[in-house]
Amino acid sequence: MGGRSTTLQEELQSLIDDPYKKPRTLANSNAPLLPVIREFKDLIEGDAEVYMLFHCMFDQIPNSPTYRNDPSGKPQVRDYKTMLSALNLVIRYAPIFLNVPGRTTEYASDMLEWPMATPAGSTAFLNAKVNAQLKKILNDWATYLRSPESRSSLTNDQNGWFGEPAMKSMPNFDEEFICDPNAPFHGFSSWDDFFTRQYRPGIRPVEFPDNDSIIANACEAGPFRVAYDVKANDKFWIKDEPYSLNHMLANDDYAPRFNGGTVYQALLHSKAYHRWHSPVSGVIRKAYIVPGAYFAANSIQGFDALGPHRSLAYITQVNTRAVIFIEADDPSIGLMCFLAVGMCEFSSCECTVVDGQRVIKGEQLGIFHYGGSTYCLIFRPETKITFHLQDVTPGLGARDWPVRSALASVGGGRKDPWVLVDGCESIRVTAL
Structure with a gap:
């Protein structure tokens, strides 16, 4: 440019x-x-x-x-x-x-x-x-x-990403991320290079790497919602914003296998780590980008300063997104889907895996570019899954759950009480 x-x-x-x-x-x-x-x-x-x-x-x-x-x-x-x-x-x-x-x-x-x-x-x-x-x-x-010119905001002043205010909001940045604090721009080649930064080796290790029944968190993200018995087609534009699987999965041939299944959704924040990692070990069956909207929001939510954040479930059906189907090694998980959804101008999703590729739990699947986003894990109804988030309550204010840490397991019991999650009373969710 x-x-x-x-x-x-x-x-x-x-x-x-x-x-x-x-x-x-x-x-x-x-x-x-x-x-x-x-x-x-x-x-x-x-x-x-x-x-x-x-x-x-x-x-x-x-x-x-x-x-x-x-x-x-x-x-x-x-x-x-x-x-x-x-x-x-x-x-x-x-x-x-x-x-x-x-x-x-x-x-x-x-x-x-x-x-x-x-x-x-x-x-x-x-x-x-x-x-x-x-x-x-x-x-x-x-x-x-992606150009060197974009490093103009990678400075140490008040509005620079390495200034005191920014570093205070991102504690331990130099220790956690691959960078060179003594080099110009901390060694980053562009603003996008800074945004898609990687953790240093040993940071965010895979929990239970040898236990295929443990599902890892795919992104550094705050839990937003878990929904059971999700319908193939639902009125995703209404206030409660139910999930509509066929629309989420762009009517993929695999979509019917997930009818009545489980959806876990989480929100990434703009300062967070923005790479995606495989929640299971297995084989990539399909990986592709679905073109969609950028500035879509559910008007039923009204004028809310949080904008698209109040439409997190809605945008999984309409926004630009990456769809990655993985056949897990553990047969009690079987075929599952990772869905990366871009938000607003930050709808740039990049898959770094291809069809037929074998992945190990925790291995990179792709990258979000330029800003905050959301992701979903989608399981078939046969997959009996239990989430283990301890004291974290899902919703817009939930703290980030570390990427590659244990998120859920299969083979255990299931809880489905009706609870209030981010103002939505009519969706069945786990009591995390």
């Missing part, structure tokens, strides 16, 4: 100098629209349905003090032209660290959290043409985030 002018660099530096108070939109920016942003503008203005939806989604945001700012605290974008100007800026710089409660960094989704919760927004961001263009925009940004 080229053409970064002096004027633009001045604007970016101004944003970095005052990242939380300065309006992100910069509607009066002198920077010309990048080709992919101009294509998005042409799509919006050239398609009658898309044009209507991108007007209505901003009009449907309540005009009240509550929605004057977006959830990050910046003035709310109120029209698609300002949105385009903001996107034109966002994809020209690497994410910075924000030392703000509840906010780790800036996201393009911040300005869209209110719009995508509207009826028009929930429709617009499921539109195939809109998502195809968003994919092009995010791929353009990805090219930049």
